[in-house]
Amino acid sequence: MEKARKTSTFWYQFSRFWFWITGWHLGSTVPPGIPKSMMIAAPHTSNWDFMFARAAFYLMDVDVRFTVKKSWVDIPVLGKLMLALGALPVDRQKNNSLVDGMVNLFNERDELVILITPEGTRAYQPRWKKGFYFAAMGANVPILLGYLDYKNKEAGVGPAFWPTGDYEKDLEEIKAFYRTKAGRFPEKGVR
8 A cells, every 4th residue: 555645746746846947856865664853954055955955855755844932833924834834833931951842742753853954054063053963862763864965966865873872973973974965055064
């Protein structure tokens, strides 16, 4: 029996057209058998990253979500747009940290992919935010290495990476993967 598609036909077809007109293609996709994961998006160097990444996830049929402060979805128009794009509201009043909030979201669901841009900015950032790593550790889920490679016009997902607890060593391995991917502005990418 064929699995039902999560992505609407409209968004799937739109994404195919977007990739065709821009000359982009999909590389590797989410490894099978991973219903929950923390997904890194890197290198993040341009506002265009959202268009290519969103289209890639529609083509992969991956329901990627991202966390926002609960107060953002309480704003009438913006809130509905944020939810439609995949926002997961986290009530920071109930949790002392966003990491705890993400762990709770993983624990409440059978399937969940949370997308994070650990650089936290489109400018070069030598120090990544650590929350993605500790949320993956706390929820016992792998970190997937989502990428956009502008040089090869390829969007994809690298290998699943299971955190070992040695943050510095693990981060170096993760960054080594991303050093092979060129952002829209390579000088702002991972070094």
